[in-house]
Amino acid sequence: MQIVVDLTRCQGYAQCVFHAPEVFELHGEEGLLYAPTVPADQDERVRQAAAACPVRAILVGEAVTEGAR
Numbered sequence: 001m002q003i004v005v006d007l008t009r010c011q012g013y014a015q016c017v018f019h020a021p022e023v024f025e026l027h028g029e030e031g032l033l034y035a036p037t038v039p040a041d042q043d044e045r046v047r048q049a050a051a052a053c054p055v056r057a058i059l060v061g062e063a064v065t066e067g068a069r
Contacts, residue, residue, distance in 0.1 A: 001038040001061050003046060009057035016058060019049035 003023075005016075010032050016024040017032075022042050025033045038046050050058035 001040075001043050001046065003034065003036055003038055003050070003061075004059045005032060005034055006057045006059070007032065009055045011055055011057075013054055015052040015054065016049035019052055020045040024049060 012026065012029065012032065014026055016034075017026055020042055023035050023038055023046055027033050046058075047060060050056075050060045
């Protein structure tokens with residue numbers, strides 16, 4: 001699975017870090033680091049993280065290629 005985070009939308013609420021700490025990490029107070037290629041065992045956790053994002057900054061799977069157009 002591929003993901004992209006729109007860092008201009010991200011407000012640092014860290015819901016993604018809570019749901020998928022193996023993929024997302026806060027660096028400082030507002031800088032988000034993430035792995036664009038998600039390990040298969042983290043797919044469901046990343047989907048939960050994307051759903052929990054209050055500003056919908058995380059694009060998952062097919063949305064990644066659609067968002068790039």
